[in-house]
Amino acid sequence: MAFVTLLPQKTEIEEGAVSERVLDVENLSIEIPVVGGMLHAVDNISLHVERGETLCIVGESGCGKSLTSLAIMDLLPKKAIRTVNKMSLNDENILNFSEKQMSNVRGNKMGMIFQEPMSSLNPSFTVENQMLETLSRHRNIVGSQAKDLVIQMLEKVGIIPAEKRLRQYPHQLSGGLRQRVMIAMTLLCEPELIIADEPTTALDVTIQAQILKLMKGLQNDFNVGLIFITHDLGVVANIADRVAVMYAGQIVEEGSVFDIFDNPSHPYTRGLLSCIPVPGKIKRGEPLGSIPGMVPSLVGDFQGCRFSGRWGDAHEQLDGADIKLASTSDKSKTYKVKGSETHLIRFCCEDCLKKSYIFDKRKAS
Amino acid sequence: MLYYTLKRLALAALVALTVSFISFGLLYLSSDPAIAMAGETASDADIEAIRQLYGFDRPILVQYFDWLQRAAAGDLGKSYYFRTDVSALIGERLPTTMTLGVCAITFAILLSVPLGVAAAIRPNSLVDRIALFLSVMGQALPSFWFALMLIVFLSVSLRLLPTSGSDTWLHFVMPTVVLGYYAAPAIMRLTRTGMLEVLSTDYIRTARAKGLRPPVVLFKHALRNAIIPVVSLAAVQFGFMLGGSIVVETIFALHGAGFLAWESITRNDLPTVQGLILVFSLFYIVLTFFADLINAWLDPRIRIK
Amino acid sequence: MSSGSTVTTTVTKASIYTRFTGHQGVMIGAFIVLAIVLVALLAPLLAPHDPYQQNLLARLIPPVWDSRGSWDHVLGTDHLGRDYLSRLIYGARISLLIGFGAALISGLIGTVMGVMAGYFGGRVDMVVTFLITVRLSMPVVLVALAVVAIVGGSLQVVITVLGLLLWDRFAVVMRSSTLQIRSMDYVAAAQAVGCSTKRILMTEIMPNVVNNLIVIATLEMAHAIILEAALSFLGLGVQPPLPSWGLMVSEGKDMMLFEAWLITIPGVALFLLVLAINLMGDGVRDITAPENRN
Ligand SMILES: Nc1ncnc2c1ncn2[C@@H]1O[C@H](COP(=O)(O)OP(=O)(O)OP(=O)(O)O)[C@@H](O)[C@H]1O
Ligand code: SF4
Ligand SMILES: [Mg+2]
Numbered sequence: 027m028a029f030v031t032l033l034p035q036k037t038e039i040e041e042g043a044v045s046e047r048v049l050d051v052e053n054l055s056i057e058i059p060v061v062g063g064m065l066h067a068v069d070n071i072s073l074h075v076e077r078g079e080t081l082c083i084v085g086e087s088g089c090g091k092s093l094t095s096l097a098i099m100d101l102l103p104k105k106a107i108r109t110v111n112k113m114s115l116n117d118e119n120i121l122n123f124s125e126k127q128m129s130n131v132r133g134n135k136m137g138m139i140f141q142e143p144m145s146s147l148n149p150s151f152t153v154e155n156q157m158l159e160t161l162s163r164h165r166n167i168v169g170s171q172a173k174d175l176v177i178q179m180l181e182k183v184g185i186i187p188a189e190k191r192l193r194q195y196p197h198q199l200s201g202g203l204r205q206r207v208m209i210a211m212t213l214l215c216e217p218e219l220i221i222a223d224e225p226t227t228a229l230d231v232t233i234q235a236q237i238l239k240l241m242k243g244l245q246n247d248f249n250v251g252l253i254f255i256t257h258d259l260g261v262v263a264n265i266a267d268r269v270a271v272m273y274a275g276q277i278v279e280e281g282s283v284f285d286i287f288d289n290p291s292h293p294y295t296r297g298l299l300s301c302i303p304v305p306g307k308i309k310r311g312e313p314l315g316s317i318p319g320m321v322p323s324l325v326g327d328f329q330g331c332r333f334s335g336r337w338g339d340a341h342e343q344l345d346g347a348d349i350k351l352a353s354t355s356d357k358s359k360t361y362k363v364k365g366s367e368t369h370l371i372r373f374c375c376e377d378c379l380k381k382s383y384i385f386d387k388r389k390a391s
Numbered sequence: 392m393l394y395y396t397l398k399r400l401a402l403a404a405l406v407a408l409t410v411s412f413i414s415f416g417l418l419y420l421s422s423d424p425a426i427a428m429a430g431e432t433a434s435d436a437d438i439e440a441i442r443q444l445y446g447f448d449r450p451i452l453v454q455y456f457d458w459l460q461r462a463a464a465g466d467l468g469k470s471y472y473f474r475t476d477v478s479a480l481i482g483e484r485l486p487t488t489m490t491l492g493v494c495a496i497t498f499a500i501l502l503s504v505p506l507g508v509a510a511a512i513r514p515n516s517l518v519d520r521i522a523l524f525l526s527v528m529g530q531a532l533p534s535f536w537f538a539l540m541l542i543v544f545l546s547v548s549l550r551l552l553p554t555s556g557s558d559t560w561l562h563f564v565m566p567t568v569v570l571g572y573y574a575a576p577a578i579m580r581l582t583r584t585g586m587l588e589v590l591s592t593d594y595i596r597t598a599r600a601k602g603l604r605p606p607v608v609l610f611k612h613a614l615r616n617a618i619i620p621v622v623s624l625a626a627v628q629f630g631f632m633l634g635g636s637i638v639v640e641t642i643f644a645l646h647g648a649g650f651l652a653w654e655s656i657t658r659n660d661l662p663t664v665q666g667l668i669l670v671f672s673l674f675y676i677v678l679t680f681f682a683d684l685i686n687a688w689l690d691p692r693i694r695i696k
Numbered sequence: 697m698s699s700g701s702t703v704t705t706t707v708t709k710a711s712i713y714t715r716f717t718g719h720q721g722v723m724i725g726a727f728i729v730l731a732i733v734l735v736a737l738l739a740p741l742l743a744p745h746d747p748y749q750q751n752l753l754a755r756l757i758p759p760v761w762d763s764r765g766s767w768d769h770v771l772g773t774d775h776l777g778r779d780y781l782s783r784l785i786y787g788a789r790i791s792l793l794i795g796f797g798a799a800l801i802s803g804l805i806g807t808v809m810g811v812m813a814g815y816f817g818g819r820v821d822m823v824v825t826f827l828i829t830v831r832l833s834m835p836v837v838l839v840a841l842a843v844v845a846i847v848g849g850s851l852q853v854v855i856t857v858l859g860l861l862l863w864d865r866f867a868v869v870m871r872s873s874t875l876q877i878r879s880m881d882y883v884a885a886a887q888a889v890g891c892s893t894k895r896i897l898m899t900e901i902m903p904n905v906v907n908n909l910i911v912i913a914t915l916e917m918a919h920a921i922i923l924e925a926a927l928s929f930l931g932l933g934v935q936p937p938l939p940s941w942g943l944m945v946s947e948g949k950d951m952m953l954f955e956a957w958l959i960t961i962p963g964v965a966l967f968l969l970v971l972a973i974n975l976m977g978d979g980v981r982d983i984t985a986p987e988n989r990n
Contacts, residue, residue: 418846507792535925535945651842657931
């Protein structure tokens with residue numbers, strides 16, 4: 027998936043147009059007690075998704091993408107501690123929902139698709155059984171009416187003829203088919219929000235492309251908000267409206283797909299982008315970039331910078347980029363990148379900010 | 392499924408044949424049936440006469456096939472002690488043992504499966520600790536001693552239950568508890584670990600992400616998968632239990648096949664012992680065969696290839 | 697580099713050590729087992745009387761906590777007037793001997809079979825799996841009783857018979873552990889380099905399955921001890937006048953309705969020993985391979 031296209035996929039949400047916020051999360055942190063102390067897996071992140079919008083969360087393995095999505099579904103492991111200031115779905119505050127209320131929301135107003143199609147379906151029940159139970163749970167639809175709906179939905183995700191698949195068990199389906207079944211299952215109750223956690227990572231490249239195309243189409247048809255988690259920037263360029271770049275439990279940069287690809291501002295984003303060959307942006311024969319150093323351990327009282335020592339030559343990577351920052355508020359370390367209202371960048375400390383300025387000034391002189 | 396069944400059946404037959412040969416050989420090698428038959432007062436000449444009369448002087452394989460042929464037709468020979476057909480004798484005693492076995496395995500399952508599930512739902516909770524305690528106790532408790540203690544405390548001190556015989560269902564209570572408690576720990580542990588394992592799978596996460604209610608997630612999606620290995624284990628335990636009935640039946644004077652085994656062993660009644668070993672083994676083999684079939688039927692990954 | 701690796705090994709060793717000492721079950725189990733082993737070893741020093749010395753004038757004296765008891769016979773005397781405490785102390789030797797002996801024999805048989813099946817696979821595996829099935833199909837108690845009855849009960853016979861019968865779990869576990877290890881890269885590497893089969897088995901496979909072997913050995917030891925007690929209880933195991941705990945329960949059985957302590961005392965001893973060994977076995981498994989429960 028090395029190929030990146032930066033053509034506009036969808037018209038940008040226009041300034042002033044009425045946008046409906048499907049999901050709004052503010053100041054989410056997740057801590058997990060582990061042997062050595064407290065693991066600060068997710069640190070104070072905020073994100074939102076509009077109706078019909080695709081938000082891609084990118085970041086390397088272990089940066090907390092899955093935990094974030096599980097936190098939104100309220101499906102975190104028991105020992106994980108979630109703190110969050112605001113969590114609303116369609117302007118409804120779901121933060122203080124009881125488990126029972128949440129279970130009415132899950133699978134109904136928001137659904138989730140997981141990375142492993144091979145193990146995400148119950149091996150002991152047929153496709154039909156597993157799909158019908160969602161309908162009867164949330165819509166109280168049973169019998170032939172439910173079956174018709176299931177068949178329709180399976181056909182919508184490209185399983186044709188669907189009839190034959192109904193009586194089959196997951197092990198009789200290929201990975202791609204299973205993922206299609208998962209998608210159909212998630213769409214059954216026509217949710218407002220779908221969270222897809224690396225839905226294509228486990229699939230063959232050709233199947234990946236098919237599933238991706240399918241999801242893009244369906245998202246348009248159903249006009250849902252989609253959070254698409256991946257660590258594949260090629261996929262991001264393909265599907266995202268907005269991008270949140272996660273690093274070590276924090277969102278370090280957030281903006282429209284154009285902001286991120288055309289004007290990556292955080293050194294980590296620049297590093298990520300330099301890891302993939304971008305046609306036209308990297309000259310032939312030039313070595314591919316990689317981010318030096320390692321993700322720090324997030325166990326214990328974490329002080330200082332999470333990106334420490336990994337700046338590398340991120341500065342030099344992007345000739346011509348012009349980063350100017352405007353402070354959004356005094357206290358937070360989140361800044362707007364000049365030129366775009368939605369392009370945000372977060373620095374963990376002043377030092378970092380200064381380095382960016384230095385870069386900025388040197389370019390200017 | 393048909394192919395699987397046939398393959399499994401052939402294996403079962405082969406195992407049965409081998410077991411019968413081993414048990415025959417074991418008793419053949421370790422004793423002289425002619426001496427046992429003739430009794431302790433017989434002279435050497437008498438013994439020799441019996442040996443020739445019953446063909447004990449022929450090679451072991453010949454004798455084995457002879458015995459096997461008759462065993463296949465349901466004739467297990469005559470008991471030296473009771474002087475009746477071994478098959479009839481066993482047939483007469485088997486119902487008591489079966490009743491005991493069925494009661495005991497039911498008791499064991501009713502005790503251990505719910506406990507195992509409850510323990511898995513809340514690891515390290517009070518229920519989990521109780522379950523662990525019961526299973527650790529159960530594994531260390533010698534069943535003969537447990538039985539005697541029950542007699543001393545329940546029957547004699549509290550006068551709650553009859554101590555011996557098989558006349559009423561009350562007579563089966565203590566033997567059932569002793570035998571069942573012997574099988575319970577293994578079933579409970581397997582249920583617990585199986586449930587824990589299944590509860591951490593991706594498909595349970597999917598079920599929860601679909602908003603299914605906790606009972607549906609637990610009992611439909613989790614238990615259905617966790618129970619598959621438990622079925623096999625219960626069958627195995629049932630088989631072991633019948634073998635273990637010998638101790639329990641002796642103590643509670645239940646006149647079942649186990650008691651018969653003890654009687655005939657102490658009396659050197661070889662044909663009966665041989666017949667009993669064969670019957671118990673066959674029973675185990677049939678049980679595990681059906682357990683495997685149930686297993687395959689429960690697990691679509693085996694049922695539908 | 698070398699200093700770095702030594703540091704890591706000491707760290708893991710230390711943490712395994714603390715994991716052992718921090719594990720309640722293991723510590724309690726080990727303490728009881730150690731105590732019983734010491735008692736068995738020091739039996740001649742600890743036993744207040746000769747365990748075989750009958751005294752028909754001092755029969756069925758209750759233990760010291762009973763009003764009729766005396767400090768001369770702390771745990772009382774049996775129906776032949778033999779000191780119960782002394783018999784209990786010597787009985788520990790029998791149980792431990794049976795446990796070790798049977799586990800040793802069955803461990804040898806089962807390990808050889810299991811490792812061969814796991815390592816060579818194919819036909820060997822088929823044969824071993826078949827033998828395991830056959831063995832499981834035979835009712836242990838019944839066969840053991842029958843053989844002991846025919847051959848005649850003695851300590852050696854009981855050990856041998858149990859040893860020859862209890863190898864199944866060793867074989868099953870060793871087979872699966874070996875299968876697991878064999879698929880690892882370093883075994884493949886050793887094969888590729890051309891190490892001999894024997895060498896691979898001894899240097900690569902055995903050290904890695906030894907944890908599981910210890911666990912099964914402890915559990916089977918407990919199993920053998922219980923079985924011996926059951927056989928002796930039925931009168932077809934160790935023969936009188938040896939002070940086997942199972943035999944003591946059996947001898948006390950006739951009087952149990954009047955003198956319950958006759959069966960309580962040896963029963964509790966048996967229960968404690970088996971419990972302690974099981975606790976150790978379970979604990980070692982929890983610590984070394986928590987994923988291998990059951
Ligand atoms: N149940 C758990 N117990 C302890 N630590 C956990 C648990 N789940 C996740 N973590 C840790 O939290 C961090 C974030 O995990 P998460 O699964 O969210 O990463 P991710 O970004 O989804 O990675 P990937 O791309 O590999 O899926 C990791 O360091 C992980 O080790
Ligand atoms: S400059 Fe910024 S990113 Fe770099 S180490 Fe310092 S705080 Fe971290
Ligand atoms: Mg993930």
